[in-house]
Amino acid sequence: MSETWDVVVLGAGIVGAACARACSLRGLRTAVVESGAIGGGATAAGMGHIVVMDDSEPQLALTRYSQQLWMALSDRLPPQAEFESCGTLWVAADEEEMQEVRRKQRVYASLGVATEILDSRALREAEPHLRPEMAGALLVSSDAVLYPPCAAAWLLEEAIHFGAKLYAPRTVVSASAGHVRLDGGTELTAEHIVVACGADSVRLIPELPLRKRKGHLVITDRYPGLVRHQLVELGYLKSAHSLTTDSVAFNAQPRRTGQILIGSSRQYGAEHTAVDHAILKAMLARAQLYLPALGACSAIRVWTGFRAATPDKLPLIGPWPADETLFLATGHEGLGITTSLGTGRLVADALSGAATEIPLEPYLPVRGPIEHSSSTHPAAGGLHA
Amino acid sequence: MPDPARSITLTVNGTMVRVQPGTTVAAAILIAGGYTRTSVSGEPRAPLCGMGICFECRASIGGKLHQRSCQILCTQGMDVRTP
Amino acid sequence: MKKAFDVVVAGAGPAGIAAAVTAAAQHRRVALVDDNQRPGGQIWRSGASLPRPARVWLSRLEASAVEHLSGTRIFDHPAPGVLCAEWNETAMELHYEKLVFATGARELFLPFPGWTLPNVMGAGGLDAMVRGGLPVAGKRVVVAGTGPLLLAVAAHLAARGAKIVAICEQAPFARLAKFAAQMSRYPGKLLQGLAYRLAARHSRLYCGCWPISASGSTALESLTLRQGNRTWSVACDYLACGFHLVPNLELAELLGCRIQDGFVAVDDLQQTSVANVYCAGEPTGIGGVEMALVEGQIAGLAASGSAEAARKLIPQRRRMLGFVDALRRTCALNPELRRPAADTTLVCRCEDVPFGTLREHTSWRDAKLHTRCGMGPCQGRICGAAAEFLFGWGPDAVRPPIFPALVSSLAAESTNPNKSMEDA
Incomplete structure (x- = not known):
């Protein structure tokens, strides 16, 4: 049995949920696969700090872009997302x-x-x-600040409201060449497979940095x-x-x-x-x-x-050269809660052929060296676990 | 048998309460006619387990928040506050 | 503060006292650690009206060289041979050669409408409050739940002048009768049960009966009870309600001891799967005081290197295993007990999470993450066991601190000297 989608998002952490929401809003037929609890990985471990960070110019651009998206959404977030403009x-x-x-x-x-x-x-x-x-x-x-697991759950609810389908709890057995195989034999066919599994993304693509x-x-x-x-x-x-x-x-x-x-x-x-x-x-x-x-x-x-x-502390957002049906949305280190919304929009724009609102190039999986500001910032982004 | 000569006096929300030695602060709060805490949705609560694990008996004792009153014995002049 | 002992005993109930006294008699340096100010655990709290074995063991403890660390709460196990505890807001490191943990059990509480009202307490809960000075003379009390504790509590409260309105045992009469018949093998227990029943003889015992709701404006005023198809209301001042006991396994899990069918796995000498760590009492199986005393002595001897002496007690323990089994079967919960919880009934009392919200979730972890259930200071000790019964959810892995501890105490924790880090 095979089901056909425009986009299959792997992972329903806050980044995956944001990608699914943005893609569904854009009218893309979207499925999401999650093996555990919604927002149960790094999302649940994180602090939930929505923060503008200036380690590098691309980091500043993505965090500022995302922070503005959060501000625009804040009135609609449910109380359990505990959004506070502190x-x-x-x-x-x-x-x-x-x-x-x-x-x-x-x-x-x-x-x-x-x-x-x-x-x-x-x-x-x-x-x-x-x-x-x-x-x-x-x-x-x-x-x-906000409470990430409930924010992720709400983003996913929105995605589902706009037509996305959730496969959970289901484990991805393999994902390549436009095919996603789940445990239990389900096969999903997709034009694009968005890999948003955080640090676990290496399970699917071992070469990821x-x-x-x-x-x-x-x-x-x-x-x-x-x-x-x-x-x-x-x-x-x-x-x-x-x-x-x-x-x-x-x-x-x-x-x-x-x-x-x-x-x-x-x-x-x-x-x-x-x-x-x-x-x-x-x-x-x-x-x-x-x-x-x-x-x-x-x-x-x-x-x-x-x-x-990632080595340069910037996320990996963009097609994976070895298999262009795979589109990465991972490597957010300590800033995934903040940058989830920006990532979702970049992914949806790129996959639907629209112009992105900030340049995508600095986050492409294959990229040149990044110039960092005078110091590194271990403190912020919370430890986000 | 209660022995007035050995009794301990403490205050619960400013009101004097007299108890026997060996009385827990949780018991003193109930003797004073109160309850121990207000829950996060505003319900009055009193001890459930009596053994220090349910945390329903939390009260402010001597200015310290979140003390488990069922595990603490009354002492002379103790200042106990509940919401 | 650092203290070192040959044997550290965690928990000053009957099992812990027996282990500590026995090990000290073998000339070991022994510490007996307990959160409470007084030794005795839940069952032997307070000097008044204690049974003979309690008086005997408490005076042995008094006469022993055991260092009794009361008011001391163990919260972490940072490395083999070390426990971290908090005493009087001070962090304390306890080093041991051998550890005996006798962490006892807690009551299982099942949610029903009104169970969060003041004066709805555990059976052992109200008993402990009364031992802690709460007067109940003239008060109307309903004792409910399951297990032999109900009769003991009813007897004690009656002796303190309470009017026991009803004793409601969820187990059907036939099962209780069978249990009583089996008790002929344990004459002490049978006599004790009869004595309790006699002490509360003016109250009526209902079998296959439990509370389905409680009401009152700011505290308990009345209860609705169900027995079969019949429901009725009774006016009362207190409800003492506990559905038997669940073992306290947090320390066991932190230590990495193997847990089997919900209890700590031990060998004949009470040795757990972890080297130098022994367990005695309720965490190995709910067996009551006599069993706890024997297990405590075996563990105390084994931890002192007197395995031969310990072995002599093994037959005594074996004889009691039948009681553990009979008790477990008798107290098995009726699935109907899941029904009183309504959608608005709170399950998590720390965070006020209702049953209806939890029902939408698929696992304990999922529920915790999205509803805050179990995220309060009780760390899920109350709602976790209830959720296990209501939804069949298994617990999460245990992480330190196993009890809330001051930030300063966590910061003072012992660290592995072999490992260093570059501090910021």
């Missing part, structure tokens, strides 16, 4: 980091992103529980008002971060429930989902350094997840 505070510990605040402000201004520089006193007023000797912060008010980058997150009981904005440290400037070693950074997020989500950590080469105690300890020590009041908060859960990381 804004991001990029916290500067000292004068050196304040220079980074100013640099960041200029970059964001060039894209029309309004920001505000807070001095030490203004920061204390904005976040009374931060360590008082912080130098200041950059406030990006248009950033937001993807590595798992493990992250840890901790969530507390309810302490309403303790944290008001998504807080991210700029402290990576002085630390010896690299793309190869384990690292932690301070990242705290207020949930609508009053809970506080604490990150973040990054590890390569860790394949096991178990909590790594050394990393957890370092991550929480870092968090308490910035936000001493966290120490007395009760932590309810700790979890881990795997980001799909």
